[in-house]
Amino acid sequence: MEREFIEIIKIVGYAIEAFGVLVVIIGSFSATANFLFTYRKLSEGKAYKNYRRNLARSIILGLEFxxxxxxxxxxxxxxxxxxxxxxxxxxxxxxxxxxxxxxEVEGSWPWQKESSNEKTG
Structure with missing residues (x-):
């Protein structure tokens, strides 16, 4: 019984890690697609900044998994x-x-509160 439980936990652990990799892959493709569709509509700096922010967010979320x-x-x-x-x-x-x-992406530490300028901008 204990051996089966350990095997199930191993599988669950690997599944969560695989989901993390999937989050990074899908997030990367999504950020790239969003950039390609919006880079002509936004200024060059703004489009690139959005791209980096979206890409980094998917990497961070994937790392958590x-x-x-x-x-x-x-x-x-x-x-x-x-x-x-x-x-x-x-x-x-x-x-x-x-x-x-x-x-790097947000310009503040994760534990710092957002200022009202950052929330609207």
Whole structure:
């Protein structure tokens, strides 16, 4: 019974990671398509900025699913301290990427409140 449970959790972890990859792929295609359809209507700088923002958002969301899948598989399936250390390193790297992408695209830290100018602009 325990062996079947672990196998199910492994599959769920891989499925969540696969969904994260799918989010990045679909988000990349969507951001690119949106850019191609709107770059003539918007100024060059605005179109590029929107493209980068949409692309980064899909990457950030995909990273969140990848982290969730790693956590599920490592904590439930592999109980060794070495695996937990590897998981911690992976989560730190992916979290660092998420925070730096957010800072670059949004111009503020993820935990900072949006000003009223940023909400309307």
């Amino acid at each position: 990848l982290i969730a899948g790693d956590i599920i598989r490592t904590v439930v399936v592999a109980e060794s301290i070495e695996n937990v250390g590897i998981l911690a390193l992976i989560v730190m790297i992916r979290s660092f990427l998420s925070v730096t992408l957010h800072l």
